[in-house]
Amino acid sequence: MTNPISKFAVRLHQAVIEPALVLALRRSRLRRFDMTAGDVAEYPVEWHRPQDCRAPCPLHTDKVPKLLRRYAGQRPHSSTWSERTRLTPMLIAMDRLGDAAAFDALLKQRSSRTLSKIRKAERAGYGARQFMLASHVEDMHAVRTSMAFRAAGPVFDRWFLKPEHIDTPATERLTVGPPCCPVHWTIWWGIFLPEPGHRQNGVEVGERLVAYVKVMRIGDVVHYTEIMGHRDRLADSVMMLLHYRIVRWLIAQDEPAAKGAKVLLYGAAEHGGAGLLTWKKRAGFVPGRLRLA
Known part of the structure; x- marks a missing residue:
């Protein structure tokens, strides 16, 4: 269930604050990548190819997704007001990235410490995998409310919502199944730490969810939303481990849902502070421009 206060705040932010941020911050944010507006590469993407869909597909095809x-x-290189104030997406071009070794090399190029931090997190017992939302409602609420403010602003759930507003908690162990449509889906990914005896809604799960991200795919574009880690675990590089495993999954293309994605999107260059932008840079993202093909 969506918090109405949070929903209103998001709409207001997107309609009023974001255009102002683009005008104020785009140039300085691009300089962080040694880029100007003329250096930003454009990526044509398609969001709906009927021949790739499988029923029952969750996509509504009456209009372009929000x-x-x-x-x-x-339109390429448009100079309209809407284009001048459009967010600058942070992207990884999956179709140009190459194999897993190329991704490792990219991370090492951005920061010599990233891969070692990821390996340290794995040695500490953290593991990344897909999960069913209903199976970890209480842990997710604990993650969400572990901080009063995030990069996107205040966490309204901390004051207004209880765990059951996230989803109806499961009453038994649930297994993760493939999405109905391989090119239009939502998959929850999480970081788990083994914890024998740990329960969710009375169901023993034996592990604790400490970070998560809602990953969505719309045709060529895979994007991160609702990405959060528990305050007490962020120093263990759990978010970079989570990102690393998702990208490796997309590269491997072992499942139909991972095949053929062209772009991985995580917010905009104008979002958040310098710390979030640095994290995205170390994770392999770069400012880009998307155009509907």
Whole structure:
């Protein structure tokens, strides 16, 4: 269930604050990557190819999805007001990235310490995998409310919502199944730490969810939303481990849902502070421009 206060705040932020942030911050944020507006590469993407869909597909095809209306233009090099104030998406071009070794090399190029931190987190027992939301409602609420403020602003759940507003908690162990449609889906990914006897809604799960991200796919574009880690675990590099495993999954293409993605998107260059932008840079993201093909 969506918190109405949070929903209103998000709409207000997107309609009023974000255009102002683009005008104020785009140039300085691009300089962090040694780029100017003329250096930003454009990536044509498609969001709906009927031949790739499988029923029952969750996508509504009557209009362009909201995410792409925010991040993607429809005409190349347009100078309209909407284009000048459009967010600058942070991207990894999956179709140009190469194999797992190439991704490791990219991370090492951005920061010599990233891979060692990821390996240290894995040695500490942290593991990344897909999960069913209903199976870890209480842990997710604990993650969400572990901080009063995040990069995107205040966490309203901390004051207004209880765990059951996230989802109806499961009453038995649930297994993760493939999405109905391989190119339009939502998959929850999490970082787990073994904890014998740990329970969720009375069901023994034996592990604790300490970080998560809602990963969504709309045709060529895979994007992160609701990405959060527990305050007490962030120093263990759990978020970078989570990102690393998701990208490796997309590279491997061992499952139909991972095949053929062209772009991985995580917010905009204008979002958050310098710390979030640094994290995205170390994770392999770069400012880009999306155009609906």
